[in-house]
Amino acid sequence: xxxxxxxxxxxxxxxxxxxxxxxxxxxxxxxxxxxxxxxxxxxxxxxxxxxxxxxxxxxxxxxxxxxxxxxxxxxxxxxxxxxxxxxxxxxxxxxxxxxxxxxxxxxxxxxxxxxxxxxxxxxxxxxxxxxxxxxxxxxxxxxxxxxxxxxxxxxxxxxxxxxxxxxxxxxxxxxxxxxxxxxxxxxxxxxxxxxxxxxxxxxxxxxxxxxxxxxxxxxxxxxxxxxxxxxxxxxxxxxxxxxxxxxxxxxxxxxxxxxxxxxxxxxxxxxxxxxxxxxxxxxxxxxxxxxxxxxxxxxxxxxxxxxxxxxxxxxxxxxxxxxxxxxxxxxxxxxxxxxxxxxxxxxxxxxxxxxxxxxxxxxxxx
Numbered sequence: 001x002x003x004x005x006x007x008x009x010x011x012x013x014x015x016x017x018x019x020x021x022x023x024x025x026x027x028x029x030x031x032x033x034x035x036x037x038x039x040x041x042x043x044x045x046x047x048x049x050x051x052x053x054x055x056x057x058x059x060x061x062x063x064x065x066x067x068x069x070x071x072x073x074x075x076x077x078x079x080x081x082x083x084x085x086x087x088x089x090x091x092x093x094x095x096x097x098x099x100x101x102x103x104x105x106x107x108x109x110x111x112x113x114x115x116x117x118x119x120x121x122x123x124x125x126x127x128x129x130x131x132x133x134x135x136x137x138x139x140x141x142x143x144x145x146x147x148x149x150x151x152x153x154x155x156x157x158x159x160x161x162x163x164x165x166x167x168x169x170x171x172x173x174x175x176x177x178x179x180x181x182x183x184x185x186x187x188x189x190x191x192x193x194x195x196x197x198x199x200x201x202x203x204x205x206x207x208x209x210x211x212x213x214x215x216x217x218x219x220x221x222x223x224x225x226x227x228x229x230x231x232x233x234x235x236x237x238x239x240x241x242x243x244x245x246x247x248x249x250x251x252x253x254x255x256x257x258x259x260x261x262x263x264x265x266x267x268x269x270x271x272x273x274x275x276x277x278x279x280x281x282x283x284x285x286x287x288x289x290x291x292x293x294x295x296x297x298x299x300x301x302x303x304x305x306x307x308x309x310x311x312x313x314x315x316x317x318x319x320x321x322x323x324x325x326x327x328x329x330x331x332x333x334x335x336x337x338x339x340x341x342x343x344x345x346x347x348x349x350x351x352x353x354x355x356x357x358x359x360x361x362x363x364x365x366x
Contacts, residue, residue: 010053017058021072024059097339102332109335116339124306126340128298128314129323130347132211136319137279139215144275145268147223152230153260166231170224177221181288184217204289207296207316214317217285222278226271233267234260269359276355280348283321292318292326320344 058065097116099109120126151169155162172180189202203209237260245255286292298312318326324344328337 013050013054014058017054018072021058021069022076025069025073093338094342096335097342099335101335101338103328103334104332112335116336117343119336120340120343122306124298124302124308124312125314125318126323127306128302129318129320131302132316132318133280133282133320136211136215136282137276140218140279140282141272141275143215143219144223144226145271147219148226148271149230151223151227152234153256155227156231156234166227169227172221173225175221177284178288180217180221181285184213185289188213205294207294210290210294210317214286214289217289218279218282221285222275226275229267229271229274230264233264237263265359265362268362269356272359273352273356276352277348280344280351281321282319283325286317286319286322290317292322 056062056065058068096109098111098113099116100112101109155165155169159165175183185204188204193200193202203213241259242255245259250258292315294316295313296316298308298314303309303312315322320340321344324337324340327340328334331337
């Protein structure tokens with residue numbers, strides 16, 4: 001226990017040294033400019049154990065100290081940016097989630113503790129939005145990966161214009177989400193509507209049909225990008241294995257099951273992680289395509305959990321990112337919106353870690 005405490009203390013000391021190293025670096029520059037020693041470390045001076053640790057590992061002229069300093073100097077720009085633009089805003093956001101911040105009372109917000117979290121867990125709209133997002137993510141992940149892998153398998157065959165097909169399938173990913181939503185809104189409301197039949201009225205009018213339309217649009221946009229990941233994995237499969245399986249009489253399904261799928265398992269891990277995060281964070285296309293609507297009735301089983309009546313209405317494509325945006329920037333409940341964002345972050349992080357762990361485990365099994 002004593003050794004562990006000492007090691008923990010040294011780690012803390014190293015962290016403090018890392019924070020002050022940029023200032024030491026500036027002092028060294030000033031020393032060179034004015035040719036005057038400001039920081040002087042006597043090599044012959046006797047030091048205690050802590051002093052020896054700091055001198056030998058950080059501030060001295062030994063190889064280890066110089067190597068550690070250079071490592072931190074190169075790391076600090078990116079690490080400083082991470083602290084400035086990610087870590088500090090996240091900590092500040094967590095603080096605001098514990099206040100009654102509205103955006104209009106900045107500097108006068110009142111600490112309310114966990115009241116905002118109690119509010120959102122009693123909010124049937126937030127619960128419905130979270131479940132709807134999870135439902136959307138499952139279908140979105142499945143559709144994108146199935147379509148992307150199918151396209152990758154197709155364009156890695158000996159086709160005449162396979163590079164042209166690859167570029168064509170990837171092209172939708174270059175269109176921004178907002179623009180894409182407006183394009184498909186025009187297609188659903190004007191182009192397909194003119195054909196009548198199943199397309200009249202517009203798919204965007206009904207709750208379930210709008211949900212399906214959103215899945216179609218996102219799959220069309222993102223499948224080409226995921227396809228490129230699968231293409232890279234498929235092209236790395238040793239061709240001698242494929243040729244040997246053909247000689248042994250394996251058909252296409254057997255080659256796919258026993259060679260292709262096991263050898264592209266790492267690509268599945270990456271692709272599923274990307275599609276998982278993208279599905280939960282979907283916002284821009286929802287804004288331009290459906291604006292979170294249309295309105296639909298809250299399912300009875302969800303209404304029963306929150307004690308709502310059967311006639312309660314909700315927005316059918318109000319995914320979690322859209323719900324957070326409306327809470328914070330439309331209703332001006334910044335504190336509640338920030339609490340929703342924190343809960344969203346924790347849930348998404350947990351799901352992503354579980355997904356990556358499971359897929360890595362499957363890679364070993366395959």
